[in-house]
Amino acid sequence: MPPAYDLHAHSLHSDGTLTPTELVTRAHANGVTTLALTDHDVTDGLAEAQVAGEKLGLRLLPGVEISVTWERETLHIVGLAIDPANAALQQGLAGIREQRNWRAQEIDRRLRKKNIEGAYDYVRQLARGAILSRTHFAQFLVTHGFVRDSKQAFKQYLGQGRPAHVSGQWARLDEAVGWICGAGGIAVLAHPARYRVSSGKLKKLLREFIDCGGRAIEVISGSHGPADTERFAQIACEYGLLGSVGSDYHGPEKSWADLGRLAMLPAAVTPVWSAFEGTVNA
Ligand code: AMP
Ligand code: MN
Ligand code: MN
Ligand code: MN
Numbered sequence: 280m281p282p283a284y285d286l287h288a289h290s291l292h293s294d295g296t297l298t299p300t301e302l303v304t305r306a307h308a309n310g311v312t313t314l315a316l317t318d319h320d321v322t323d324g325l326a327e328a329q330v331a332g333e334k335l336g337l338r339l340l341p342g343v344e345i346s347v348t349w350e351r352e353t354l355h356i357v358g359l360a361i362d363p364a365n366a367a368l369q370q371g372l373a374g375i376r377e378q379r380n381w382r383a384q385e386i387d388r389r390l391r392k393k394n395i396e397g398a399y400d401y402v403r404q405l406a407r408g409a410i411l412s413r414t415h416f417a418q419f420l421v422t423h424g425f426v427r428d429s430k431q432a433f434k435q436y437l438g439q440g441r442p443a444h445v446s447g448q449w450a451r452l453d454e455a456v457g458w459i460c461g462a463g464g465i466a467v468l469a470h471p472a473r474y475r476v477s478s479g480k481l482k483k484l485l486r487e488f489i490d491c492g493g494r495a496i497e498v499i500s501g502s503h504g505p506a507d508t509e510r511f512a513q514i515a516c517e518y519g520l521l522g523s524v525g526s527d528y529h530g531p532e533k534s535w536a537d538l539g540r541l542a543m544l545p546a547a548v549t550p551v552w553s554a555f556e557g558t559v560n561a
Contacts, residue, residue: 288315288528293319298327299328302528307337309538317344317359320372341363343363345358348449348450354452359467365462383411386437390416395423402415485518485520489519496522498544500526
């Protein structure tokens with residue numbers, strides 16, 4: 280069996296629903312041989328995931344997914360093969376988590392204006408990790424019957440332009456990439472098809488990303504269709520970016536790609552793992 284990579288996944292330390300051990304066990308059962316745990320703005324799950332990986336003979340890559348504000352857009356930058364003990368990285372992530380706390384209270388305030396009470400307290404109980412996410416608010420809205428599913432919660436309340444949407448001020452692009460590089464990692468532009476930017480703006484983003492040290496882009500993602508894959512494979516080649524592969528798995532109840540159940544990286548793209556095979560952190 281060839282090595283199988285899944286380099287983007289979440290545990291309950293951010294907005295996923297599985298423990299790191301459950302996540303690693305499921306990845307292994309699905310044939311994944313190298314998994315990156317990339318929780319949003321927190322690395323608390325990595326130690327447990329590492330132990331679970333060692334027991335099963337699965338290689339666990341330490342990762343993180345950093346929230347970034349770039350030209351008023353929210354972007355996600357994945358860091359792979361990071362050293363989670365790096366102080367500058369941890370300080371940066373702690374700042375984002377503070378923003379998340381502020382934003383959660385602000386979302387609560389806006390929901391109250393719509394006569395929806397108790398969201399903040401519920402979300403504080405629900406979140407088992409160190410971050411509060413819109414995913415948790417979506418679950419509150421579903422559980423309390425305000426919407427039928429999570430997708431609807433974003434469409435009606437939490438998404439951009441909706442009444443409970445609050446744009447957080449996340450890290451700057453150069454800061455996030457700098458923290459990742461400073462921690463010995465590789466910075467990856469996550470799920471590029473999800474950003475609502477023109478092709479001109481995407482070019483600007485890619486140039487800035489590369490200028491500040493970004494090295495890879497997700498070509499295969501749970502949120503990409505075949506046309507997205509083809510488009511971003513071409514872009515990876517054109518810009519000299521390495522190609523990454525990740526499901527963005529959040530848990531069995533989410534209708535997202537399952538761990539390791541991903542398309543092949545097109546042969547023309549240099550895989551991101553060519554950069555970390557044999558390194559210390561990997
Ligand atoms: P946050 O980082 O707190 O702003 O929350 C963003 C997270 O919400 C993403 O990482 C996804 O897990 C989830 N999400 C974003 N858009 C949607 C959507 N339309 N439906 C369901 N989940 C979503
Ligand atoms: Mn998420
Ligand atoms: Mn993301
Ligand atoms: Mn993600």
